Amino acid sequence: MKRHIYILFLLFCIASQSLHAQDSWEKIRENKKGTVTVYYIQNKPFVYSLHTGGMAGIEYEMFAEMIHQKRKELKAIINIKWVPVSSWDNMYKKISDGGEGIFGISGITITDDRKKDIDYLPAYMPDIEIIISSANVPIFQTKENFNAAIQSLRAVTIKNSTFERNIIKLKHADLPALEYKYLDTSEDLISEIANGQDLWGFTQLSNYAYALSKGLMLHRQIFYQTENDGLAIILPKNSSWKTPLSAFFKTKEFKPYINTLIRKYLGDKVTDLIWDISNRNSEMIDTLKTQQREIGLLNIESEIRLLRLTQKELEISQQNTIRNILVVSLSLTLLLVVALFHFNNLVKRSNQQLEHQNQEIDLQSKSLKKAYKDLELLSGIGRDVTAKLTLEDIITTAYKSINKLIDTPIFGIGIFNEKANTLEFPFIYENDIEIKGQSYDLNDKMRLAVMAFDQRKEFFIQHFSNDHRNYVKEVLQPIAGQNAESIIYIPLVAKHKKPIGVFTVQSFDINAFDSYKLNLLRNLAIYIRIALQNSSTYSNLNSKSKKLQKANNHILEQKELIEEKNHDLENANNEKNHLLGIVAHDLRNPLSSSISLLSMLDTNNSALDDDEKMCISGSLNAMYRMNNMIEEILDARVTENKVEEEKEKAMKDIFSSSDVVDVIVNEFTGIAERKNITLIYNMISDGLVEVNKQHFTQIIENLISNAIKFSDQNTIISTSVEKNKDFIQIKVSDQGPGFSDDDKKNLFKKYQKLSAKPTAGEKSTGLGLSIVKKYITEMEGTIECISSKGNGSTFIVSIPNL
Numbered sequence: 001m002k003r004h005i006y007i008l009f010l011l012f013c014i015a016s017q018s019l020h021a022q023d024s025w026e027k028i029r030e031n032k033k034g035t036v037t038v039y040y041i042q043n044k045p046f047v048y049s050l051h052t053g054g055m056a057g058i059e060y061e062m063f064a065e066m067i068h069q070k071r072k073e074l075k076a077i078i079n080i081k082w083v084p085v086s087s088w089d090n091m092y093k094k095i096s097d098g099g100e101g102i103f104g105i106s107g108i109t110i111t112d113d114r115k116k117d118i119d120y121l122p123a124y125m126p127d128i129e130i131i132i133s134s135a136n137v138p139i140f141q142t143k144e145n146f147n148a149a150i151q152s153l154r155a156v157t158i159k160n161s162t163f164e165r166n167i168i169k170l171k172h173a174d175l176p177a178l179e180y181k182y183l184d185t186s187e188d189l190i191s192e193i194a195n196g197q198d199l200w201g202f203t204q205l206s207n208y209a210y211a212l213s214k215g216l217m218l219h220r221q222i223f224y225q226t227e228n229d230g231l232a233i234i235l236p237k238n239s240s241w242k243t244p245l246s247a248f249f250k251t252k253e254f255k256p257y258i259n260t261l262i263r264k265y266l267g268d269k270v271t272d273l274i275w276d277i278s279n280r281n282s283e284m285i286d287t288l289k290t291q292q293r294e295i296g297l298l299n300i301e302s303e304i305r306l307l308r309l310t311q312k313e314l315e316i317s318q319q320n321t322i323r324n325i326l327v328v329s330l331s332l333t334l335l336l337v338v339a340l341f342h343f344n345n346l347v348k349r350s351n352q353q354l355e356h357q358n359q360e361i362d363l364q365s366k367s368l369k370k371a372y373k374d375l376e377l378l379s380g381i382g383r384d385v386t387a388k389l390t391l392e393d394i395i396t397t398a399y400k401s402i403n404k405l406i407d408t409p410i411f412g413i414g415i416f417n418e419k420a421n422t423l424e425f426p427f428i429y430e431n432d433i434e435i436k437g438q439s440y441d442l443n444d445k446m447r448l449a450v451m452a453f454d455q456r457k458e459f460f461i462q463h464f465s466n467d468h469r470n471y472v473k474e475v476l477q478p479i480a481g482q483n484a485e486s487i488i489y490i491p492l493v494a495k496h497k498k499p500i501g502v503f504t505v506q507s508f509d510i511n512a513f514d515s516y517k518l519n520l521l522r523n524l525a526i527y528i529r530i531a532l533q534n535s536s537t538y539s540n541l542n543s544k545s546k547k548l549q550k551a552n553n554h555i556l557e558q559k560e561l562i563e564e565k566n567h568d569l570e571n572a573n574n575e576k577n578h579l580l581g582i583v584a585h586d587l588r589n590p591l592s593s594s595i596s597l598l599s600m601l602d603t604n605n606s607a608l609d610d611d612e613k614m615c616i617s618g619s620l621n622a623m624y625r626m627n628n629m630i631e632e633i634l635d636a637r638v639t640e641n642k643v644e645e646e647k648e649k650a651m652k653d654i655f656s657s658s659d660v661v662d663v664i665v666n667e668f669t670g671i672a673e674r675k676n677i678t679l680i681y682n683m684i685s686d687g688l689v690e691v692n693k694q695h696f697t698q699i700i701e702n703l704i705s706n707a708i709k710f711s712d713q714n715t716i717i718s719t720s721v722e723k724n725k726d727f728i729q730i731k732v733s734d735q736g737p738g739f740s741d742d743d744k745k746n747l748f749k750k751y752q753k754l755s756a757k758p759t760a761g762e763k764s765t766g767l768g769l770s771i772v773k774k775y776i777t778e779m780e781g782t783i784e785c786i787s788s789k790g791n792g793s794t795f796i797v798s799i800p801n802l
Contacts, residue, residue, distance in 0.1 A: 022034075022035055022036050022037045022081075022099065022100060022101030022102050023035055023036070023100060023101045024100035024101060024240045024241075025100075025101075025240040025241050025243075025244055026240055027100075028074065028076055028078060029074055029076070031076075032074065032075065032076040032077065033076055033077040033078070034076070034077075034078060034079070034101070035078070035079040035080075035081055035101065036067070036078065036079070036080055036081070036101040036102070036103065036241070037080075037081045037083055037101060037102045037103070038063060038080060038081065038082050038083065038102075038103045038104070038105060039083050039084075039085050039091050039094055039095070039102065039103070039104045039105075040059075040060075040082060040083070040084060040085070040091075040104070040105050040106055041084070041085055041086075041087070041088065041091060041106035041184075041185050041186075042084065042106075042185055042187050043057075043106045043107050043185060043186045043187055043207070044057070044187060044207070044210055044211075045057055045058055045206065045207075045210045045265035045266060046058050046059045046060075046105065046106060046107035046206075046231075047059050047060045047105050047106060047107075048060075048187075049084075055082060057265070058125075058261055058262060058264075058265050059105040059106070059107065059233060060105070061261055062124065062233075062258065062261060063080075063103070063105060063233060064080065065248075065257070066245055066248045067080055069248060070244060070245075086184055086185075087158075087159070087184040087185070088106075088158055088159065088160060088161055088184075088185075089159060089160055091104045091106065092104075092114075092117075092118070092160065095118050095234050095235065095236055096117040096118050096236070097236075098236040098237065098238075099236055100236075100239060100240060100241075101239075101241065102235065102236060102239075103233055103234065103235050103241075104118075104233070104234040104235070105233050105234075106185075106186075107186065107204060107206070107207070107231055108231060108232065108233070108234055109127050109129075109161075109162045109204075109228045109229075109230075109231060110123055110127070110228065110229040110230050110231070110232050111162060111165075111228070111229070114234075117237070118234050118235070118236065118237065119234065119235050119236065119237050119238075119239060119242055120232040120233070120234055120235075121232050121233045121234075121235065121242065121245055121246055121249065122232060122246055122249040122250075123229060123230025123231060123232045124230070124231060124232060124233075124249065124258050125206075125230065125231050125258065125262060125274060126227065126230055126231075126274050126275070127204060127227065127228040127229070127230050127231045128204065128205040128225065128226070128227050128228075128274065129162065129163065129166060129202050129203065129204055129205070129225065129226045129227075129228065130202070130203065130204075130205055130208060130220055130221075130225050131200060131201070131202055131220070131221040131223065131224055131225075132190070132193055132200065132201065132202075132203055132208055132218045132219065132220055132221070133153070133193065133199065133200035133218070133219045133220075133221055134193055134194070134196050134197055134198060134199045134200070134217075134218070134219070135194075135217035135218065135219055136197050136198065137153060137198060137199075137200060137219055138219075139219050139220070139221065139222070140221060140222075140223070141515075141519070143223050146221060146223050147174050147175060150175065150178070150200060151175050151177045151178050153198045153199065153200055154179075154180075154181070154198055154199050154200075155167060155178060155179065155180035155181075155199075155200055155201055156180060156181055156182075156183055156189055156192055156193065156199055156200075156201045157180050157181075157182060157183070157189070157201050157202065158182065158183060158184070158185070158186065158189060159182045162202075162228060163189070163201060163202035163203065164180075164182075166202045166224065166226060167180055167201075167202060170224060180201070186203060186204070186207055189201055189203060190203060190207055190208075190211050190216065190218070191216075193218060194211065194216040194217055194218050200221070204231075205270075205274065206266055206270070206274070208220060209266055209267075209270040210265065210266060213267065259271065259275070262274070319354070320354055323350060323351075323354075374405060374520060377404060377405060378405065378520060378523055378524065381398075381401040381402070381404075381405070381524065381527065382523075382524070382526075382527035384397050384401060385397050385398050385401065385524075385527045385528060385531045386527055386530050386531045386534060388531055388535070389534065389535050389538040390535060391415070391426050391532075391535060392426065392427065394413070394528065394531045394532065394535060395412075395413050395426060395427045396427070398411075398413065398524070398527075398528055398531075399411045399427075399429050402505070402521075402524060405517075405520055405524075406505065406513070406517050406520065406521070407507070407512070408505040408506070408507060408512075409430065409431050409484075409506070409507055409508060410428070410429065410430050410431075410484055410504070410505065410506035410507065410508075411428070411429045411504070411505055411506075412425045412427070412428040412429065412503075412504050413425065413426075413427075413492075413501060413502075413503050413504075413528060413532075414439075414440065414449055414453070414501045414502045414503075414504070415500070415501045415532065416453065416499060416500050416501050417439070420439075421441070421442045421443070422439045422440060422441055422442060423439060423440040423442065423449055423450065423453055423501065423502060424437075424438075424439040425437075425438040425439060425440075442454070446472050446473065446474065446476055447472075447476065448461075448471060448472070448487065448489050449489060449502050449504065451471070451472075451489075452489035452490070452491050452502050453491055453499055453501070453502050455491075456491045456493055456497065456499055457491065458488070458489065458490050458491070458518075458522075459471065459487060459488065459489040460487075460488055460513070460518055461486065461487040461488075462485075462486055462510060462511045462512075462513070463485055463486075463510045463511070464483065464484065464485050464486070464487055465483075465485060482508070484506035484507055484508055485507065485508055485509060485510045485512070486506060486507040486508075486509060486510065486511065486512035486513050487504070487506045488504060488505050488506070488513055488518060488521060489502055489503075489504045490502065490503045490504070490521060490522060490525040491503075492525060492528060492529040492532065493529070494529065494533060500529065500532060500533070501529075501532065503521075503524075503525045503528055505521060591623060591626060591627055591630065594623060651692065652690050652691055652692055653690070653691070653692065653693040654688055654689070654690045654802065655688065655689065655693055655696075656686055656687075656688060657686065657687055657688070657689050657696075657721055657728045657730065657799070657801075658683045658686040658687075658721040660693065660696060660697055660700065661681065661683075661700055661719060661721050661730060662681060662683070664697065664700045664701055664704060665679055665681040665704065665719055668701075668704050668705070668708065671708055672708050672717065675708065675711070675713055675759070676713040676714050677708055677711055677713065677714075677715055677716070677717060678715075678716045678717070679704075679717050679719070680716060680717070680718040680719070681718075681719050681720075682718065682719070682720040682721075683720070683721050684720055684721065684722040684723075685721070685722050685723040686721065686723060687721075687723030687728045687801040687802070688801065688802040689728050689779075689799050689800070689801055689802065690802055691779045691799060692775075692778075692779075695775040695778070695779070696775075696779075696799070698771070698772075698775065699772050699775050699776060699797060700719075700730065700732075700797075702768040702769070702771065702772050703732040703772065703795050703797070704717070704719065704732060705768070706768060706769070707732055707733075707734040707736065707793075709758045709759070710734070710736040710737065710756050710757070710758055710759060711734045711735060711736045711759060712735075712736070712759050713759075715734065715735040715736070716734075716735060717732070717733065717734045717735075718731075718732075718733045719731065719732050719733075723801060726800060726801065727781070727798040727799060727800055727801055728798070728799050728800075728801045729796060729797070729798050730796075730797045730799075731794055731795070731796050731797075732794070732795045732797075733792065733793070733794040733795075734792050734793055734794075735792045736756065736759075736792055736793060737756045737757075737789070737790060737792075738756070738787045738788050738789050738790055738791045738792050738793050739754065739756065739785065739787040739788075739789065739793060740789045743756070744785060744787065747769055747785055748769050748770055748772070748773035748783070749770060750767060750770045776797060776799070779799055779800070780800055781797065781798050781799040781800060782797075782798045783795060783796070783797050783798075784796045784798075
């Protein structure tokens with residue numbers, strides 16, 4: 001009985017495992033069928049269930065398309081099992097525990113810490129995280145106000161998420177009193193903030209844009225925005241699915257496909273903003289990145305809110321129609337009722353309220369449209385200003401452009417001059433009159449410009465003649481023109497909080513500027529600061545370019561001089577070679593005749609005595625040596641002109657290296673014996689080579705000939721051939737005088753006279769080893785000399801084998 005129960009339990013376990021089975025890529029490729037499991041957390045717009053029972057979302061459709069392509073590629077049946085999970089921790093554990101054929105999707109951010117436990121498919125879209133808050137929380141304009149207020153509000157986040165990581169950074173850096181609570185999913189987080197009071201938290205830009213388009217009431221705070229490495233689908237470490245699925249992201253069709261898919265769920269404006277921000281990677285544009293993102297988000301929010309107002313107007317219009325119908329009905333019904341007067345008054349009051357609401361809506365609509373137009377104009381001004389590269393162009397363009405936004409009689413940009421310790425205003429405009437070359441001494445602490453620069457602080461003054469005591473002890477006469485009433489000074493601060501100047505607009509009217517205009521000017525100040533930095537960079541680059549051009553001209557002059565000297569040397573060398581050729585050729589003809597005549601004498605003729613035979617033999621040997629010397633001179637003359645030609649004409653042969661070396665050793669045995677030198681040949685292992693056989697033969701002959709020429713009597717010269725993995729190695733070793741370190745530096749150069757001398761009066765032109773080196777290089781081989789003074793030499797030649 002127990003045995004039966006145990007068997008049933010095993011069958012149940014096997015059945016349970018088969019219900020949740022998932023397969024490796026290799027298994028599905030082999031069996032042509034299988035199953036993968038996808039764990040997901042409900043997260044709009046990435047993946048979510050529909051009321052009809054189906055599913056939707058960017059990642060849902062993308063993953064389904066990837067598997068669809070792999071079905072076609074393998075001609076296999078691949079089933080996808082979609083399994084919902086309740087929280088991020090739950091999903092993370094399932095994926096990090098490993099297993100084949102499992103994946104996780106829910107708009108997941110790529111981080112280095114997570115890569116230790118899980119793996120990612122390539123990122124398919126950028127990931128920008130922002131702070132959102134409940135509708136009752138105001139939108140803060142300064143970071144100081146935001147930090148002061150946000151700690152009294154309630155924060156929500158998701159445990160172990162990048163949202164929580166951002167909150168922890170804030171807590172440690174600026175907000176020590178910050179407290180927060182956990183929710184399970186991004187959808188829970190957005191819903192909680194939208195439907196609650198005094199709540200805030202981090203979320204993804206895509207989640208916020210989607211929620212805003214669906215009518216959820218949220219505010220976006222402009223501080224502490226972050227951009228991560230991107231969003232991607234996760235899978236276990238070492239999963240066999242990573243490589244085949246990653247190929248999907250590398251196809252040329254992927255970018256248009258994912259762009260269309262994101263637009264389907266987020267709309268054109270949000271999609272363009274996300275791609276536009278992610279494509280900004282230069283230092284100059286990177287500085288603009290936050291500002292461009294802010295302008296893009298404001299445009300989108302303005303359009304969505306304008307759409308809401310339009311919808312509200314339609315609702316009110318419908319209410320008016322219903323009210324009108326109701327009034328008519330009531331009027332007809334109450335004709336016989338004495339209280340008609342009271343109902344008419346009621347209708348009038350209702351109409352007045354509706355009219356008041358319509359007026360408010362109209363004002364808000366006009367305000368939003370103006371703000372949208374101003375933002376577009378400001379963006380265009382930013383492009384114009386940052387495109388200029390000189391101070392005059394930057395200041396003139398900024399002044400002409402700003403008057404399209406704000407009426408400002410006085411305009412100026414002050415640049416910090418570190419050497420003079422002044423704020424210099426190259427151009428100040430007052431009522432369209434250009435005042436040039438003004439400056440403030442930074443020691444003059446009673447100037448608003450100096451105070452704004454020193455303190456890195458804005459000044460926003462609406463009535464200077466009344467309020468000046470709040471800022472300065474006494475009113476100083478301006479450098480140019482007359483004192484203004486409405487004054488704005490904005491410091492221009494570069495990266496690392498280093499001030500580079502100030503920007504000011506002023507008016508002679510009281511209360512000429514408001515907070516809306518101040519915000520526009522703050523944005524313009526960012527463009528001006530970037531333009532000034534670009535101008536400085538351009539000026540430095542231009543100066544360096546001129547210096548480089550001057551240096552380059554000098555180099556070209558030197559090059560021309562060197563080429564002229566080389567030409568003269570080449571002509572002299574050609575004349576020398578020509579003369580050598582004439583001399584050597586004219587010597588060779590009579591010498592050859594003498595050798596022929598002297599060889600005709602029979603040294604074995606008994607009529608000749610021993611002394612006569614010795615004289616004939618000695619003369620022949622001297623003539624042969626002289627002939628060899630002439631041959632070497634002629635070879636030296638033609639080598640330089642013919643080596644390249646011979647290299648091109650040289651045909652490669654396939655032959656046994658050891659056979660050729662064996663023949664050469666036998667040929668030189670007689671020459672070696674005349675000097676009582678023993679030649680030893682050792683064939684360790686043979687191998688075939690594919691090179692020019694004539695050149696190969698000349699290499700070995702030169703090395704053995706040199707060894708004999710520079711070795712003393714009663715010494716040994718050994719030659720060996722050995723095949724290793726990639727090369728045939730030929731070694732020629734002697735017991736000669738060896739080479740010094742200075743010799744080895746010049747060993748393979750032409751016409752080199754080394755410290756070692758031939759031992760039997762032989763002659764040497766210093767060309768043999770240079771020819772050996774040239775031929776070996778042509779064969780893609782190497783030559784090495786191992787030697788020390790007084791201890792002989794070993795030349796090692798390595799030629800690629802077949």
